[in-house]
Amino acid sequence: MNRRVVITGQGAISALGPTAKSTLSAMMDGVCAITSLEFPNADRLSVGIGGQIKEYDPSAQFSRSELALFDPFTQFAVLSAREAVAQSGLEFGEALSLRSGVILGSAGGGLQTQDENYRLVYEDGKNRVHPFVVPRLMMNAGSSQLSMIFGLRGACYTIATACASSNHAMGQAFHAIRGGSADVMLTGGSDSMLCFGGLKAWEGLRVMSSDGCRPFCATRNGMVQGEGAAVFVFEELEHARARGAPILAEVAGFSMTADAGDIVVPNQDGAARAIRGALADGNLSPEQVGYVNAHGTATAVNDRTETAALRNALGTAADRIALSSTKSMHGHIMGGTGAVELLSCIAAVKDGQLAPTVNYRTPDPECDLDIVANTARETPVEVAISNAFAFGGLNAVLALKRFG
């Protein structure tokens, strides 16, 4: 039996908006949500900008006892999941709850909780911390809270593959349903690393831009961090059909590769193999692909390498495939970035709307693809690809197909 997997709900929160709907709408308007960072000691950072979620009041969303247990990365996952499950219309009864699970990606987990509590014990000299530091900071906190909230009793885990975490997570969720071990999975990713310790560590690598995220632009000078989450309802096609669910897109293919090369420098071959693999997995040809949501970090080496990998994997079709990096608008959301970016792939296949790459000024001969520059575009798309290439040389690529 050939089981197919479709997406029946989406939810998100990012600097672009508190929901998937508002995030997507701002994306299509080409809004750049990268602003001055606001948190304690931000003035001691050399990079003062990021895609920070502002005007957010956790106490309006969660009870006191939930907030004691939810680091921001968990809060973002829960808010996203609430929106996704509501859209899907699913109710998890006894039988379905046993056939449903959660796989989320995160690179930093409860990093803010660690940062705050290290500050308390090291800087403030306190000898006592809140009892829930561990259940707040653990990498699987978000996944576990979702399983508890919705009563999902199948496979539940968190994947940590740096910037590819959520693509790996969604790939595993896809495999779980296609392989028959689950009928519904909540999947995506979440990260909230915008705190002093989190960004100070990144500064050390000297790959951050202090003046903006300009993917594929000749003037690009580094990445900009963001925060947020997106969670999707992945569902077996016949299960979705039987209940008349809204079907946003089909998850058609997935592939993951390792460069086995350098811990930080990306490799064109590993990326190309993942792109080719995702198409092959879904029986798709490069000619069917109309849109690529690029990893597009706006570092000199990523964007150059990604361009070469796309040409290598897609051949002559690469010349007419539209490409964008929405990181230019929401920042690099680390372990949640592939999930937030999947929103744009869904919009491409479902509505024919292609999100732009904003801040694009000057063409770079080494990034000579059809970058959707600065303003969104409308054109029908059959297949969209979402790239994620992580530190550690880990590549994970998803292919979505228009449904119906």
Add this chain to the structure above:
Amino acid sequence: MSVSEKIREILAEQALLSPSDVPDEASLEDIGIDSMGVVEVIFAIEETFSIEVPFNANDPQASAFDVSSVGAITAAVNQLIAEQKATG
């Protein structure tokens, strides 16, 4: 504010009740505080009174700190304050 009043306030905040709904004879279970909540209460007591509370969440009954009722907690805290002031 007395020790008793402060403890009532801590418990009330944890249980989402008003302090007047936290009588001395009530157990923590009576006012809806579960095992995780007890650990938070112990933390709040330690922070508020600057004392160390001997409490092991593995086996609350075996702990030297009596959490069987609001009144018992108050008595135990008063004793700890006296002891730890003496040695501190």
